[in-house]
Amino acid sequence: MIVFVGAIAAGATGAFFSDTETSTGNTFAAGSLDLRIDSVAHYNGMVCTLVGQTYHWIPEANVTLDPETMQPIVGEAMDTQPEWDAFNTANPLQYPEAGTSCVGTWPLANIDEDSVDIGTFFDFDDIKPGDEGENTVSIHVDNNDAWMCVSLQNVGGADPVETATEPEDDAGDVTHGLTLADSELDENLFFFAWADDGDNIYEEGEDNFGAPVSAASLVNQTWALADSTTSDGPIQGDVTQYIGVYWCAGEISVVGNDLSCDGEAMGNEAQTDSWTADLQFYIEQSRNNADFRCNPIDTEPETATVTVDKVVTFTSDQIAGVDVTDFTLTIDGPGDAMVVTDNIPTAGLPVGTYSISEVYSGIPANVVFNASFSGGCSEVGDTGVGTMEVVAGVNPTCVITNAVSPAPAQ
Numbered sequence: 001m002i003v004f005v006g007a008i009a010a011g012a013t014g015a016f017f018s019d020t021e022t023s024t025g026n027t028f029a030a031g032s033l034d035l036r037i038d039s040v041a042h043y044n045g046m047v048c049t050l051v052g053q054t055y056h057w058i059p060e061a062n063v064t065l066d067p068e069t070m071q072p073i074v075g076e077a078m079d080t081q082p083e084w085d086a087f088n089t090a091n092p093l094q095y096p097e098a099g100t101s102c103v104g105t106w107p108l109a110n111i112d113e114d115s116v117d118i119g120t121f122f123d124f125d126d127i128k129p130g131d132e133g134e135n136t137v138s139i140h141v142d143n144n145d146a147w148m149c150v151s152l153q154n155v156g157g158a159d160p161v162e163t164a165t166e167p168e169d170d171a172g173d174v175t176h177g178l179t180l181a182d183s184e185l186d187e188n189l190f191f192f193a194w195a196d197d198g199d200n201i202y203e204e205g206e207d208n209f210g211a212p213v214s215a216a217s218l219v220n221q222t223w224a225l226a227d228s229t230t231s232d233g234p235i236q237g238d239v240t241q242y243i244g245v246y247w248c249a250g251e252i253s254v255v256g257n258d259l260s261c262d263g264e265a266m267g268n269e270a271q272t273d274s275w276t277a278d279l280q281f282y283i284e285q286s287r288n289n290a291d292f293r294c295n296p297i298d299t300e301p302e303t304a305t306v307t308v309d310k311v312v313t314f315t316s317d318q319i320a321g322v323d324v325t326d327f328t329l330t331i332d333g334p335g336d337a338m339v340v341t342d343n344i345p346t347a348g349l350p351v352g353t354y355s356i357s358e359v360y361s362g363i364p365a366n367v368v369f370n371a372s373f374s375g376g377c378s379e380v381g382d383t384g385v386g387t388m389e390v391v392a393g394v395n396p397t398c399v400i401t402n403a404v405s406p407a408p409a410q
Contacts, residue, residue: 040104058074225241
């Protein structure tokens, strides 16, 4: 009975003071960075506008912009074929004609590389001197601030023999082919770009990206819309940015905020020619990436050129047949050791500390020599091995002098 009661008592007094706090819902979730593009195309006073399910050229006077999306909206007086026909009859010189199909306008989207309808800003196959147009490109970076670059890639051109005309040949263009060098259109096609507010008009206070440039000067290259070298910081997430691009088949004149196109200088040599290019937009997070550059600085490895000058002297006229070719010269430093030739500069050596050594393998073998190091190197103790410090842009010469003498008689 006593043992039983003791067991009960031990069980009743075995608890300790305690408390528990639990933190719940701890989560790490990656943010997102998504670039989406939309565009509105203008051409000779017409706007590429969605009518029903397809895009058509509509006179600018009959188009308004949606205040939220900045996409063009056709007016009721110009949304049917009979209205287009009436306009074209009244304006026989207008090109493109109202109602004809077009590309260059699309709503906010990820560009589809396989679709001409979404992602192609310019697609014109009948350019004439004096033609002009404008695309307003809106850029949307979802969620996070980002750096942005735009690259011109796959620049090409052609002047096919099959389509060459007599006026083209008479203008002096007698070389034809399927390369950019054969095309004269790129010399007569000019572009001008600026930071737009979305209304497709170059206005006071809007910054441009420089003077008008010809397509001929637009080789494969990359421009920084926002990187660590630009002044306005990264593109803000969820804030729309607009770029206006005006083009002209001829020369562009910029007077104040007025843009005009003069096609008089574009001659027959450009007939049937073409110019093509791809535009690639690239974004990269700006957080923890303050030094990002769209055009990284090419830093060539710091190198120098080293020369080893081998000199052989003799302590006795009785020694013959020993010369510098009997010595194998080696330098060893950053990278692999290498055998070098007497008085021949070795270029492209990375900076750092090098050792210089030699091995005698000539005839006669019964000679001894003392090596001394001078010039750009010095001996390491009394080891017969030299050392030198190679600095970028400094091209040292290490002189190894051997005083050759007969081996002591045994």
